[in-house]
Amino acid sequence: MNLLALVDCDNFYASCERVFRPDLKKIPIVVLSNNDGCVIARSKEAKSMGIGMGVPWFKIKRAYLAQGGRVFSSNFALYGDLSNRVMHVLSGMSQSMEIYSIDEAFLGLHHLQDPRDAYAFGIHCRSTVHQWVGVPVRIGIAPTKTLAKVASHIAKKRNGGTGVACLHTAGQIKRALRDIPAHEVWGVGRQLSSQLNELGVISAFDLSEVDISLIRKKFSVVLERTVRELRGEPCLEIQEKNAPKKQIIVSRSFKTRINNQEELKPLISNFAARAAEKLRNEKQKCSKVSVLIATSPFEKTSQYRGFASFQFSTPTNDTRSILLGATKALNDSFKGNYIYAKAGVLLSSFSCQEVEQQSLFQDMRDGLLLQPSAELMQCIDLLNQEQQQIYFASQHPESFARVQTKMMSPRYTTNWHELPTAS
Amino acid sequence: MIIHYLGTISADDLPAAFIRFFADSVSVGFPSPAGDYLDSPIDLNKYLIKNNVATFLVRVSGQSMIDANIADQAILIVDRSLKPKHGSIVVASLDGDFVCKRLQLKPRLCLLPENPAYEPIYIQHGQELDIMGTVTAAINQFK
Numbered sequence: 274m275n276l277l278a279l280v281d282c283d284n285f286y287a288s289c290e291r292v293f294r295p296d297l298k299k300i301p302i303v304v305l306s307n308n309d310g311c312v313i314a315r316s317k318e319a320k321s322m323g324i325g326m327g328v329p330w331f332k333i334k335r336a337y338l339a340q341g342g343r344v345f346s347s348n349f350a351l352y353g354d355l356s357n358r359v360m361h362v363l364s365g366m367s368q369s370m371e372i373y374s375i376d377e378a379f380l381g382l383h384h385l386q387d388p389r390d391a392y393a394f395g396i397h398c399r400s401t402v403h404q405w406v407g408v409p410v411r412i413g414i415a416p417t418k419t420l421a422k423v424a425s426h427i428a429k430k431r432n433g434g435t436g437v438a439c440l441h442t443a444g445q446i447k448r449a450l451r452d453i454p455a456h457e458v459w460g461v462g463r464q465l466s467s468q469l470n471e472l473g474v475i476s477a478f479d480l481s482e483v484d485i486s487l488i489r490k491k492f493s494v495v496l497e498r499t500v501r502e503l504r505g506e507p508c509l510e511i512q513e514k515n516a517p518k519k520q521i522i523v524s525r526s527f528k529t530r531i532n533n534q535e536e537l538k539p540l541i542s543n544f545a546a547r548a549a550e551k552l553r554n555e556k557q558k559c560s561k562v563s564v565l566i567a568t569s570p571f572e573k574t575s576q577y578r579g580f581a582s583f584q585f586s587t588p589t590n591d592t593r594s595i596l597l598g599a600t601k602a603l604n605d606s607f608k609g610n611y612i613y614a615k616a617g618v619l620l621s622s623f624s625c626q627e628v629e630q631q632s633l634f635q636d637m638r639d640g641l642l643l644q645p646s647a648e649l650m651q652c653i654d655l656l657n658q659e660q661q662q663i664y665f666a667s668q669h670p671e672s673f674a675r676v677q678t679k680m681m682s683p684r685y686t687t688n689w690h691e692l693p694t695a696s
Numbered sequence: 697m698i699i700h701y702l703g704t705i706s707a708d709d710l711p712a713a714f715i716r717f718f719a720d721s722v723s724v725g726f727p728s729p730a731g732d733y734l735d736s737p738i739d740l741n742k743y744l745i746k747n748n749v750a751t752f753l754v755r756v757s758g759q760s761m762i763d764a765n766i767a768d769q770a771i772l773i774v775d776r777s778l779k780p781k782h783g784s785i786v787v788a789s790l791d792g793d794f795v796c797k798r799l800q801l802k803p804r805l806c807l808l809p810e811n812p813a814y815e816p817i818y819i820q821h822g823q824e825l826d827i828m829g830t831v832t833a834a835i836n837q838f839k
Binding site for chain 1: 747749750752753754755756757758760771772776777787789791792793794795796826828
């Protein structure tokens with residue numbers, strides 16, 4: 274039997290904040306989204322204080338701090354670097370690996386001769402990651418990805434245990450599935466679960482017992498795969514090559530509210546320029562730029578979400594074209610008399626940089642006559658990498674200064690001026 | 697002369713290295729006599745860092761390790777994957793702060809400074825000592 278392991282970092286962002294802060298070992302930690310809007314990660318201690326995922330920071334701030342909790346603005350330079358390190362350690366432990374997200378990876382365990390060695394592998398893997406990088410992980414091992422998710426769930430629940438759970442015998446799998454509600458199975462969710470309840474499916478075990486043809490008829494091939502995977506039939510393989518991104522989003526909630534287009538425009542330009550930079554980093558071009566603007570759902574003012582897109586006739590990754598497109602999309606999505614709290618720019622309809630599809634009309638309409646310049650963009654990207662901030666006239670230069678809020682931890686591993694110190 | 701037909705060969709069949717051979721001899725003029733000695737330049741990262749995913753940099757503050765040639769503001773190269781031994785220089789966390797000291801395991805667990813002006817730190821019963829990693833090198837900059 275071929276087994277695979279799901280390695281999942283425990284409360285990743287909160288754990289990263291502890292690597293260079295041994296004084297915060299047992300202290301509750303929450304990490305906030307960009308601009309400190311809401312809680313995006315919680316340490317175990319913060320969870321047991323009842324802090325929910327995604328709650329707006331202003332709602333819990335006072336009570337949380339009064340109880341001695343600590344808070345951090347998100348520090349993606351640190352999380353990204355530690356994530357890379359974790360993934361590198363893991364890649365040395367298996368011949369096949371799929372990086373599933375910033376804090377999760379699947380490992381193929383074909384190299385294990387005997388499934389009974391899997392548990393020991395898990396223990397070794399976990400202690401190596403912890404020793405080398407300093408973040409705790411939990412490991413679920415099973416014959417399929419969906420069951421590995423279940424195993425990882427068990428590894429998490431067994432509090433104070435080894436952080437490793439292995440499901441390889443039929444008996445182990447059956448017992449595990451009985452304890453888990455169907456909606457907690459990977460890819461099921463609450464929406465499907467009410468329909469499943471009508472069929473008498475309550476636990477994950479019930480789901481695994483449903484007749485396949487019924488599932489296919491009443492639901493979808495996707496759920497059929499889930500059921501097969503619960504039965505131990507692998508349907509989802511480890512995907513080693515990262516599929517190229519399909520879209521790029523740059524969005525923020527604002528520190529102060531904005532109600533006019535003049536103030537919104539430079540911020541949209543910032544998002545567009547950043548998105549264009551990411552696009553070039555991915556070696557892609559896009560045919561569509563969209564702008565999203567929204568009021569705050571937490572305020573009692575009138576609500577509006579605006580969304581508009583601009584289509585290029587030739588795929589582009591030139592910041593200047595993307596800025597023009599974003600400005601037009603902002604024009605189309607903006608409505609006066611609303612108080613905006615959030616905005617974003619989305620790039621989509623990608624094609625590879627090498628594939629040049631020349632359009633007969635070269636975006637001549639709407640004054641978008643522009644000779645794209647790969648050299649210029651490369652030059653700008655290089656300068657910006659060296660922290661020489663080059664920006665376009667429509668952007669908002671003040672917002673470039675890295676907002677080193679009091680709540681952001683140092684970039685311990687990526688910046689010479691912010692290294693940890695020892696006396 | 698008799699010519700035997702052996703088969704066809706296309707550029708795709710050639711190993712990548714084969715191409716470079718041609719690329720060298722196309723240029724007009726005397727080929728570089730160094731061309732056969734393709735060494736890569738000296739890489740300090742490789743020299744100083746054996747296991748880069750487990751290696752972190754830490755800045756020293758203070759003179760407590762001066763006799764081990766670790767000056768104030770030196771950059772320490774700390775490898776978390778090496779098991780600290782008796783006599784290793786380590787970065788450890790002690791009551792929530794990082795310290796750089798020489799680890800003494802026997803006769804008694806202790807962190808030794810390398811400066812007579814500083815006192816050894818004996819680990820008291822119940823006190824928590826976490827070793828972050830072993831210091832493999834220190835970079836003192838003079839300019």
